[in-house]
Amino acid sequence: MASKRGALIVLEGVDRAGKTTQCKKLVQALLQSGRPAEMMRFPDRSTTIGQLISAYLEKKTDLEDHTVHLLFSANRWELVPVMKKKLEQGITLVVDRYAFSGVAFTSAKPGFCLDWCMKPDVGLPKPDLVMFLQLNPAEAALRGQFGTERYETSTFQKAVQERFEQLMKDSSVNWEVIDASQNIEGVHHDIRTHSLNVVNEAQNTPLGELWQ
Numbered sequence: 180m181a182s183k184r185g186a187l188i189v190l191e192g193v194d195r196a197g198k199t200t201q202c203k204k205l206v207q208a209l210l211q212s213g214r215p216a217e218m219m220r221f222p223d224r225s226t227t228i229g230q231l232i233s234a235y236l237e238k239k240t241d242l243e244d245h246t247v248h249l250l251f252s253a254n255r256w257e258l259v260p261v262m263k264k265k266l267e268q269g270i271t272l273v274v275d276r277y278a279f280s281g282v283a284f285t286s287a288k289p290g291f292c293l294d295w296c297m298k299p300d301v302g303l304p305k306p307d308l309v310m311f312l313q314l315n316p317a318e319a320a321l322r323g324q325f326g327t328e329r330y331e332t333s334t335f336q337k338a339v340q341e342r343f344e345q346l347m348k349d350s351s352v353n354w355e356v357i358d359a360s361q362n363i364e365g366v367h368h369d370i371r372t373h374s375l376n377v378v379n380e381a382q383n384t385p386l387g388e389l390w391q
């Protein structure tokens with residue numbers, strides 16, 4: 180008999196919403212409750228494609244906008260066999276950014292629509308839960324300056340936030356909005372509660388395909 184699969188859980192949100200901190204805390208909490216769990220992040224800068232993306236984000240190289248969009252997507256697809264294997268082994272994956280960041284960031288550039296941006300990621304493993312860490316721009320500003328990577332300006336982040344709001348209207352995806360203005364433990368509490376429900380439910384349901 181096939182063993183029970185792990186859940187695919189994604190955290191999304193604008194920069195400085197606390198995604199990475201919360202992913203780590205969630206993995207810890209799942210492990211402590213006896214549920215196998217691992218963290219992943221996109222872009223995964225360790226692969227050959229990931230290194231091209233990293234150089235672009237660090238402004239060491241320039242890439243044409245469609246090209247870099249497809250590289251971000253390819254970076255997810257190249258990890259799909261590993262993701263599926265881990266999920267089948269019963270490991271819950273907690274993922275820091277996924278296709279939603281891909282669409283939100285590229286479609287915030289002039290001349291891109293959501294529809295075109297979504298196409299390359301159609302059919303990826305579908306998350307059982309996507310938690311959007313909601314933080315208003317004023318509160319984000321209190322958390323310090325932006326970094327120096329590409330996209331890290333308040334004007335661009337505002338456009339990204341609007342694209343995320345569009346994506347959240349899609350009821351084929353299991354979205355939960357989390358109030359990221361709470362303290363770290365408060366945010367973690369909400370995330371853990373939603374995640375435990377989903378980990379239990381996912382055990383007996385097949386993994387879906389995103390946006391199809």
Ligand code: NYM
Pocket residue numbers: 221222236251252276277278280281282284285329330331
């Ligand atoms: N990003 C991330 C994209 O533009 N497209 C994508 O598909 C993904 C996954 O890369 N500004 C952007 C969002 C971030 C940057 O930053 C990655 P970090 O700090 O590694 O999450």
